[in-house]
Amino acid sequence: MTFRRFVFLDPDGGSGGGWLHAVVEAPTGVFYQQQYGGTACQQGQVEGFLVPLSAPDQLAALRELFERHFRGAGTWNRTWTDDERDWLREPVEAIGYWACDGVAEEPHLLRLDESRIREADEAWVPVITPDGPAMLVWCNSD
Secondary structure, X not given: OOOOEEEEOOOOOXXXXXXXXXXXXXXXXXXXXXXXXXXXXXXXXXXXXXXXXXXXXHHHHHHHHHHHHOOOOOOOOOOOOHHHHHXXXXXXXXXXXXXXXXXXXXXXEOEEOHHHHHHOEOOEEEEEEOOEEEEEEEOOOO
């Protein structure tokens, strides 16, 4: 029998909204589920492992982009302008991610995964970490 677990991130919205995580894609048997896309209320799922991140200024910038500029209505499958892509890339690529090989820990910065930019939406942004591809997730605004 295959091990499978499903974890819905912040199912009741009671976390207070200040969290930010990367879910690194890996065959773990654990699937993280997330409502994203503002009022579009998309449902996403990614198998992997969760890495908590601390970047309050970058989270505020991401919220400004998605909640104010895009009006919290979702951007799934959007054709991003160069300016919007730059606006997204700037806070994402300033988020620190600590990678550990079991011996030493080393800080790195995330990178926006531009090959999957069409998947980018509020609270659901594809990124590259030192551990591989991931989804950057936070509390959806709706």
